[in-house]
Amino acid sequence: MWESLNLKDVVALARDPYPSIRQWARDTGKKVVGSTIADVPEEVIYAFDLLPVTILGTHKPLKKAPSHLPDNACSLARSNLELALSYEGDLFSGFVLPQVCDTTQHLSDIWRINFPDKYVESYLAPRQADRPSARYWVKEEIERLIASLSAWTGKSLTNDALNASILIHNENKRLLAELYEIKKKNPGTITNLQFFAMMKLSLQVDKAEFNKSLKSIKDGLKLKKGKGYTDVILVGITCDPPEIFDIFDELKLNIVGDTLVDGTRYLRGAPSLNGDLIDALADRHFHRGFFSPIHDDVFKNFEEVKKLYKETKAKAIIYVHIEFCESQEYDLPDLKNLIKKEGIPMHVLDTEYQTTSLSHVLTRAQAFFESLKGGSL
Amino acid sequence: MNDKLTSKQLSKKITDEYMEDAFHAHDNGKLIGYTTAISPVEIFVAHDIVPIYPENHAVANLTAKKGVELCSVVEGMGYTNHLCAYARSDLGYRKTGVTVTRGIPDADLFLACNAQCFTLTKWFQVLARQGGQPVFVFDTPEHVMNKKAREEIVKYCVLQLKELIAFLEEKTKKKFDYDRLKEVMKYSAASSILYKEFLDMAQYKPSPISIFDALIGMAIAVYRRGTQECVDYYQTLVNEIQAKVDQGIGVLPKDQEKYRLYWENLPVWFKFSDHAKMLGSYGGVILTSLYVHAWSFEFDLNKDPLVTLAENYVNRFSNSTIEDRADMATDLFKKYSMNGMIMFMNRSCKAVSFAVPTLKDILTKRTGIPALVFESDMGDQRFYAESQVRTRIEAYFETLDRLGLAQKTAAA
Numbered sequence: 001m002w003e004s005l006n007l008k009d010v011v012a013l014a015r016d017p018y019p020s021i022r023q024w025a026r027d028t029g030k031k032v033v034g035s036t037i038a039d040v041p042e043e044v045i046y047a048f049d050l051l052p053v054t055i056l057g058t059h060k061p062l063k064k065a066p067s068h069l070p071d072n073a074c075s076l077a078r079s080n081l082e083l084a085l086s087y088e089g090d091l092f093s094g095f096v097l098p099q100v101c102d103t104t105q106h107l108s109d110i111w112r113i114n115f116p117d118k119y120v121e122s123y124l125a126p127r128q129a130d131r132p133s134a135r136y137w138v139k140e141e142i143e144r145l146i147a148s149l150s151a152w153t154g155k156s157l158t159n160d161a162l163n164a165s166i167l168i169h170n171e172n173k174r175l176l177a178e179l180y181e182i183k184k185k186n187p188g189t190i191t192n193l194q195f196f197a198m199m200k201l202s203l204q205v206d207k208a209e210f211n212k213s214l215k216s217i218k219d220g221l222k223l224k225k226g227k228g229y230t231d232v233i234l235v236g237i238t239c240d241p242p243e244i245f246d247i248f249d250e251l252k253l254n255i256v257g258d259t260l261v262d263g264t265r266y267l268r269g270a271p272s273l274n275g276d277l278i279d280a281l282a283d284r285h286f287h288r289g290f291f292s293p294i295h296d297d298v299f300k301n302f303e304e305v306k307k308l309y310k311e312t313k314a315k316a317i318i319y320v321h322i323e324f325c326e327s328q329e330y331d332l333p334d335l336k337n338l339i340k341k342e343g344i345p346m347h348v349l350d351t352e353y354q355t356t357s358l359s360h361v362l363t364r365a366q367a368f369f370e371s372l373k374g375g376s377l
Numbered sequence: 378m379n380d381k382l383t384s385k386q387l388s389k390k391i392t393d394e395y396m397e398d399a400f401h402a403h404d405n406g407k408l409i410g411y412t413t414a415i416s417p418v419e420i421f422v423a424h425d426i427v428p429i430y431p432e433n434h435a436v437a438n439l440t441a442k443k444g445v446e447l448c449s450v451v452e453g454m455g456y457t458n459h460l461c462a463y464a465r466s467d468l469g470y471r472k473t474g475v476t477v478t479r480g481i482p483d484a485d486l487f488l489a490c491n492a493q494c495f496t497l498t499k500w501f502q503v504l505a506r507q508g509g510q511p512v513f514v515f516d517t518p519e520h521v522m523n524k525k526a527r528e529e530i531v532k533y534c535v536l537q538l539k540e541l542i543a544f545l546e547e548k549t550k551k552k553f554d555y556d557r558l559k560e561v562m563k564y565s566a567a568s569s570i571l572y573k574e575f576l577d578m579a580q581y582k583p584s585p586i587s588i589f590d591a592l593i594g595m596a597i598a599v600y601r602r603g604t605q606e607c608v609d610y611y612q613t614l615v616n617e618i619q620a621k622v623d624q625g626i627g628v629l630p631k632d633q634e635k636y637r638l639y640w641e642n643l644p645v646w647f648k649f650s651d652h653a654k655m656l657g658s659y660g661g662v663i664l665t666s667l668y669v670h671a672w673s674f675e676f677d678l679n680k681d682p683l684v685t686l687a688e689n690y691v692n693r694f695s696n697s698t699i700e701d702r703a704d705m706a707t708d709l710f711k712k713y714s715m716n717g718m719i720m721f722m723n724r725s726c727k728a729v730s731f732a733v734p735t736l737k738d739i740l741t742k743r744t745g746i747p748a749l750v751f752e753s754d755m756g757d758q759r760f761y762a763e764s765q766v767r768t769r770i771e772a773y774f775e776t777l778d779r780l781g782l783a784q785k786t787a788a789a
Contacts, residue, residue: 067734068734068735069731069734070722070724070730070731070734070752072459072724072727073727073731099518099519101495102494102495102496102727102728102731103727103731105494105495105519105728105731106519106698106699106728106731106732106735107731108519109698109699109700109732109735110699110731110732110735113699113700113735113739122519122521124518124519124521124530126516126518127491127495127498127514127516128514128516128537131537131540132536132540133533133536133537133540134516136533136536137516137518137533140529140532140533144525144526144529293495296498296502296512296514297502298502298506299506324459326460326495326496326499326727327495327499329456329457329460330456330460330464330496330499330500330502330503331499331502332455333454333455333456334503334506336455
């Protein structure tokens with residue numbers, strides 16, 4: 001199903017992967033388990049011979065979600081709920097839902113109440129990350145998830161199965177990281193839209209199959225440096241709709257680094273295969289970089305962003321703000337001031353899931369980068 | 378001495394002394410710890426850290442209708458207008474110094490417990506960045522409906538309480554006294570029992586208290602629990618309300634108490650007295666909410682203090698599943714014989730409000746009582762539509778009348 005895709009196929013599938021997932025589930029007889037961002041250990045779900053799918057919203061209209069979540073709720077949370085309630089709910093046999101902020105605090109309750117016949121489990125990630133108890137808790141939660149999946153599927157998790165799963169996931173991250181390096185140095189080879197489509201699809205389809213496509217795409221690339229690109233880094237949690245990447249491509253912006261949960265933060269999460277695997281999965285939680293809802297130090301985030309900016313020699317930072325994401329909104333004013341004081345050009349891009357009108361994004365981004373080129377910032 | 382004071386006088390005396398102590402904390406060798414209204418403050422009290430609750434200070438300003446003035450300042454600093462009005466008004470106070478009280482002393486450290494919400498953690502982080510003080514996050518995972526998971530959550534929380542104690546020992550250079558904690562727990566346990574007794578007096582007909590009395594009465598439980606004076610205050614309050622019960626005195630006279638109402642969420646602070654009057658004119662009295670019960674702890678003094686603290690702080694309504702929250706509310710409906718419910722969608726409080734539509738569905742189905750749902754903000758008047766709320770309240774009581782839900786004891 002996903003073994004021999006080219007870049008064009010990937011972009012199309014990333015927009016709507018669900019028909020192919022549905023077909024795949026029918027063909028293989030395997031169950032599909034949805035989760036939302038962030039940090040659910042998908043390797044564990046996969047090791048139970050289930051397909052973990054990260055739900056990243058729908059672009060179809062909101063019909064049912066608004067009666068469960070008001071309009072000041074995070075648009076990603078509403079969009080995910082809509083996807084499950086109106087469009088793709090039948091595809092999923094179960095859900096593992098993380099709780100990381102006030103919006104997600106009761107989401108798993110809402111999903112459980114609305115899907116009484118499905119398996120719904122919470123993944124309670126720690127909302128502090130600097131003390132020994134946080135690591136203890138991550139490990140407890142991973143073990144609780146294993147016990148819960150085991151009770152649901154009637155299977156035990158073997159070390160071999162988990163090892164094999166981690167290998168596949170790590171291979172996916174390695175291939176994506178290699179493709180990212182190629183894209184950064186040769187923006188004429190892979191567009192932003194294409195690269196982030198590969199990232200997104202990796203979170204949603206069978207990686208054992210998709211890794212074959214990634215390898216073949218990589219092997220088949222004809223390197224093109226391209227001309228007139230401006231290197232930028234992307235900071236935030238996620239970036240949607242995908243047409244935003246089209247805008248970046250149109251403006252010849254080359255994303256050379258990011259802190260997105262469905263970007264580099266995913267790539268950084270390759271657990272070690274040496275030693276205890278549960279320990280390794282727990283350890284990686286703390287190596288993934290800043291994530292507004294669980295980390296407490298914007299200064300660290302600033303240092304991380306500054307380092308990335310310098311290392312990549314980018315010309316500017318684009319901060320992607322998802323409307324009604326409170327965690328971001330408490331951090332952003334200070335982060336913005338710190339970045340401004342450092343003299344780093346920064347553009348804040350306000351977006352939300354379900355947005356169809358992006359003309360303001362294009363106009364504002366155009367104005368920012370024109371002034372950047374003019375040296376007036 | 379205190380026996381001669383009324384609960385109102387006693388509350389004022391306790392509050393004045395508490396604030397005086399807070400403003401002179403450094404003179405007396407004590408540190409100021411900002412903390413969340415739901416947090417294991419007993420640890421602070423046992424270690425002579427003076428707890429300060431920016432939420433309480435925010436309530437004073439929002440009740441006095443300072444919300445728009447303070448929040449607007451903060452929005453000019455880049456914060457969006459849909460963040461919590463407590464946080465926005467507090468950040469506005471930091472910027473302008475505007476307050477209807479004498480203000481609150483600055484923090485030496487922060488303790489954020491997310492059993493209440495995660496917003497407070499983020500708000501405290503903003504304050505800590507301004508002043509460079511440390512923040513300790515007491516992370517309370519949702520109290521999920523799984524016995525084994527609950528045991529693990531308590532273990533995780535006990536581990537964190539030990540980390541909190543080590544953190545405080547380091548900041549104060551003073552050894553933590555576990556015997557003192559046991560003593561503090563006795564006061565907390567005793568005052569919690571009395572506080573609950575006070576709230577539960579709303580079950581009498583007519584009810585001698587409304588939620589507005591409960592909201593005033595809960596203040597001491599929030600900021601002075603763990604002290605003898607807190608116990609004394611609630612004993613005085615319970616005695617006073619019991620005297621009203623004995624004389625049959627209600628918020629409304631018995632023949633006028635038609636609707637005994639449940640309120641979901643925090644109050645609309647700047648409409649506090651208006652709502653009481655408006656509802657009263659329809660024969661309605663709001664008796665209770667899960668919010669005021671959030672400080673009805675059930676500490677088990679036979680357990681390790683850290684265990685009973687952890688158990689109590691993780692199972693607050695705001696950290697419980699929607700199903701458990703519905704059970705808690707249903708118990709209140711039965712106990713207090715309520716026949717109406719007002720479900721407030723509070724834009725400021727996402728942690729509580731995002732569960733409200735689902736909770737409303739469950740409660741209306743279980744009780745057969747229709748609900749009045751309205752959206753506004755607890756502190757920002759710009760989100761309050763006066764005529765719309767008034768019309769909806771009027772229509773709601775007409776519906777209840779039509780359904781014949783008025784209490785039989787009330788005059789026709």
